Every structure is written in structure tokens, then in C-alpha cells.
Amino acid sequence: MSDKEEGSRPTKRTGRRPGGADTRGAVLEAARTEFAARGYEKASMRGIARLAGVDAALLHHYFGSKEQLFLAALDFPVEPATVVGLILAGDRAEVGERTARFVLTMWEQPEVRDRLLAVLRTVVGSEQIAELLRGFVVRELVTRLAAALEVEQPELRVELVLAQIIGLAVARYVIAAEPIASADAEDLVPLLAPTLQRYLAG
Amino acid sequence: MSDKEEGSRPTKRTGRRPGGADTRGAVLEAARTEFAARGYEKASMRGIARLAGVDAALLHHYFGSKEQLFLAALDFPVEPATVVGLILAGDRAEVGERTARFVLTMWEQPEVRDRLLAVLRTVVGSEQIAELLRGFVVRELVTRLAAALEVEQPELRVELVLAQIIGLAVARYVIAAEPIASADAEDLVPLLAPTLQRYLAG
Numbered sequence: 031m032s033d034k035e036e037g038s039r040p041t042k043r044t045g046r047r048p049g050g051a052d053t054r055g056a057v058l059e060a061a062r063t064e065f066a067a068r069g070y071e072k073a074s075m076r077g078i079a080r081l082a083g084v085d086a087a088l089l090h091h092y093f094g095s096k097e098q099l100f101l102a103a104l105d106f107p108v109e110p111a112t113v114v115g116l117i118l119a120g121d122r123a124e125v126g127e128r129t130a131r132f133v134l135t136m137w138e139q140p141e142v143r144d145r146l147l148a149v150l151r152t153v154v155g156s157e158q159i160a161e162l163l164r165g166f167v168v169r170e171l172v173t174r175l176a177a178a179l180e181v182e183q184p185e186l187r188v189e190l191v192l193a194q195i196i197g198l199a200v201a202r203y204v205i206a207a208e209p210i211a212s213a214d215a216e217d218l219v220p221l222l223a224p225t226l227q228r229y230l231a232g
Numbered sequence: 233m234s235d236k237e238e239g240s241r242p243t244k245r246t247g248r249r250p251g252g253a254d255t256r257g258a259v260l261e262a263a264r265t266e267f268a269a270r271g272y273e274k275a276s277m278r279g280i281a282r283l284a285g286v287d288a289a290l291l292h293h294y295f296g297s298k299e300q301l302f303l304a305a306l307d308f309p310v311e312p313a314t315v316v317g318l319i320l321a322g323d324r325a326e327v328g329e330r331t332a333r334f335v336l337t338m339w340e341q342p343e344v345r346d347r348l349l350a351v352l353r354t355v356v357g358s359e360q361i362a363e364l365l366r367g368f369v370v371r372e373l374v375t376r377l378a379a380a381l382e383v384e385q386p387e388l389r390v391e392l393v394l395a396q397i398i399g400l401a402v403a404r405y406v407i408a409a410e411p412i413a414s415a416d417a418e419d420l421v422p423l424l425a426p427t428l429q430r431y432l433a434g
Contacts, residue, residue: 155353164408185410189403201394206366210391222392225427
């Protein structure tokens with residue numbers, strides 16, 4: 031992805047690729063099939079390339095890593111690697127506030143929100159996709175982030191952060207209950223920050 | 233409901249009712265139609281009775297309040313009134329722990345969990361049901377609980393508790409990521425309790 035070093039920008043819904051839109055569509059379709067059939071861990075770029083009838087080297091060249099292909103296949107607008115980098119950068123005493131602000135900034139962008147909500151709906155509606163996301167989230171986000179934390183049960187704590195964030199999204203954007211639906215993001219940050227701070231830094 | 237005073241017991245999926253299973257089915261169908269068409273606030277017991285072709289007094293007699301009819305129509309296994317009572321009973325310094333333990337105890341019962349997950353899936357999958365649940369949750373749970381809290385922005389804080397609980401359910405039971413999926417409930421209580429305590433008691 032050309033924008034992978036641009037920090038908090040969402041992954042792009044790219045248009046035409048060399049090989050044409052049909053090739054891209056075929057690759058993403060093959061990726062969804064392969065990920066669903068084998069799970070995130072066991073699916074391979076080679077297998078996906080074979081299924082799509084394209085060269086494996088070409089697949090790596092245009093989609094980068096298996097992680098990036100997975101994100102594209104699910105139209106997932108945020109790269110875990112970027113998220114982990116942003117959360118861990120800077121003062122550890124402010125990790126909760128930084129995380130809260132980053133998460134809200136992402137969700138407040140309508141295009142990102144729509145795509146995240148689409149992923150959420152798919153995950154909650156399909157056990158197969160839920161299983162798929164599980165492998166991806168644990169490997170690319172939970173394990174990476176937990177490795178850098180200096181707390182006991184770091185994986186469990188990262189998942190409690192995830193739980194707070196997912197639940198916030200459901201309450202604010204899906205159920206859209208007032209007053210949380212219309213609350214200013216900046217008013218939510220000081221309420222959420224101590225929660226995330228305690229999970230992430232003890 | 234015959235079991236409405238039995239504390240934390242889930243609402244029952246009752247079998248035959250006077251009037252027969254068909255009458256009960258017709259009433260629940262009419263309730264779902266009326267709630268969906270008019271929203272929780274504006275739907276009336278009278279309107280539902282008319283739609284179902286039964287006597288309004290009979291409806292009150294067998295289903296109790298509009299709240300209870302709504303719970304039955306959505307097959308919602310917990311009564312907000314019961315939840316609010318349990319959360320507020322006892323020492324306010326332990327409200328977070330009490331809430332965490334109550335929520336986990338409910339979700340750990342397979343039958344309750346299945347029904348709560350069914351509601352969650354329906355809500356996330358349908359904007360109409362989400363809108364419906366919004367009115368119900370705000371009126372029957374958020375407003376009631378917030379009225380008894382001695383914090384600023386009590387409604388917002390109650391909804392952050394809800395967010396943490398919904399997100400916990402998604403992470404633990406839907407995505408089922410490890411280690412949160414297999415964590416012992418008693419190990420989750422001390423991690424969740426301070427979060428809920430701070431939201432509910434400042």
C-alpha cells in the first residue's frame with residue numbers, strides 16, 4: 031500500500047490496479063475464499079495467487095503482505111501495524127488518552143466509520159467471519175501490542191481495550207442511544223482515557 | 233410475568249398461556265409490528281391489543297407492562313428493572329464490582345447468552361431494531377439508573393458501562409479471541425470492576 035507510512039490515514043479503497051479492476055476483484059474474491067476456508071493463520075499468499083490465477087510474486091508486489099491483502103479483502107480501513115505504532119509511540123503515561131483520541135478520530139471520519147461498521151456487521155452476523163477476524167486480530171494486533179506492554183496478562187488487557195472500543199462503536203453508532211450518540215468526541219476522551227490507561231499500563 | 237420478583241433469574245421463555253400458544257404468538261407478532269412501526273415510546277398496549285385482536289385488559293393481565301411485552305417480543309432474557317435494582321442495591325463503593333459480577337453471571341448461563349447474542353445480532357443487523365432498542369434502553373435502563381447516580385453526565389456514564397459490557401460480549405463470545413474467550417469470569421471481574429466503578433461513581 032502506497033500510504034502505509036502516513037500514520038493515521040485510513041487504508042485507501044484503491045481504484046484501478048495494474049492488471050485491471052477485474053484482476054483485483056478476482057484476487058480479493060480468491061483471498062476471501064481462501065481466508066474463509068483455511069483461516070487467517072493457515073491461508074497463504076501462494077494459495078490465494080493460485081486460486082486467483084495470478085503470479086504469487088505479482089500478488090506480493092501489489093498487495094504487500096498477507097495482512098494487507100486481508101485488510102483489502104475485508105475492506106478494513108485501518109492497519110493494525112499503524113494502530114500499534116501510534117498507541118506505543120510517546121509517553122506511556124498518556125497511552126490511554128492517545129488511544130482514546132486516535133480511536134475516536136478514526137470513527138468520526140464518515141467513510142472510515144461506514145467501513146468499520148460494515149466489518150462489525152459482517153463479523154457479528156457470520157460465525158465464519160468472526161473466526162477469521164479472531165485469528166487476524168490476535169496475531170496482528172493483540173500479540174504485537176501485548177508484547178510491548180509492561181503489565182500482567184497483557185493480551186487479556188489489550189482485548190479489554192478492544193472490547194471497550196467495539197462497545198463504544200455499538201452504543202454510539204449502531205444503537206445510537208443518546209446522549210452517547212451525539213456527545214462530542216472531545217468530551218468522550220477524558221471519560222475513556224483512564225479506562226484504557228488502566229488496561230494498558232496497569 | 234410470574235417470575236418478575238425473583239431477582240437475577242432470567243425472564244422465562246414461557247410455554248402455553250391462557251388463550252393458547254396461537255394467541256400468545258399473535259400478540260408477540262402484533263407487538264413486534266407495532267413497536268417497529270411506532271417506536272418503543274409511541275407504541276401503546278391498546279394499539280397492540282387492537283392489532284392482535286385481543287382485549288387490552290387481557291393483554292395487561294398476561295403481559296404486564298409495555299416493558300415486559302417488549303422483552304417478550306424481542307425474547308430479551310433480562311429485565312432492566314431487575315438489573316437496575318441489583319446494581320443500585322448495596323454499597324455504592326462496590327457498584328462496579330457488583331455490576332461486573334452480575335453481568336458476567338448472566339452471560340455465563342448458556343441459555344441467557346444465546347438469547348442475548350440473538351438480540352445483539354438482530355440489533356447490529358437491523359437499523360430498525362437498533363432504533364427500537366435505543367428507545368427502550370434509554371427509557372427503561374439509562375434514565376432509571378442515571379437518576380440514582382451522584383455523578384456529572386450520569387446518562388453518558390451509564391452508556392459507557394453499557395458500551396464496555398456490549399464490547400465484552402462481542403470480544404468474548406462473538407469474535408471469541410483468546411485469551412478473553414476462555415478467561416475465567418472471576419478473573420475478569422477485578423479487571424472490569426474499576427472501569428465500571430469509575431463510570432458509575434466517578
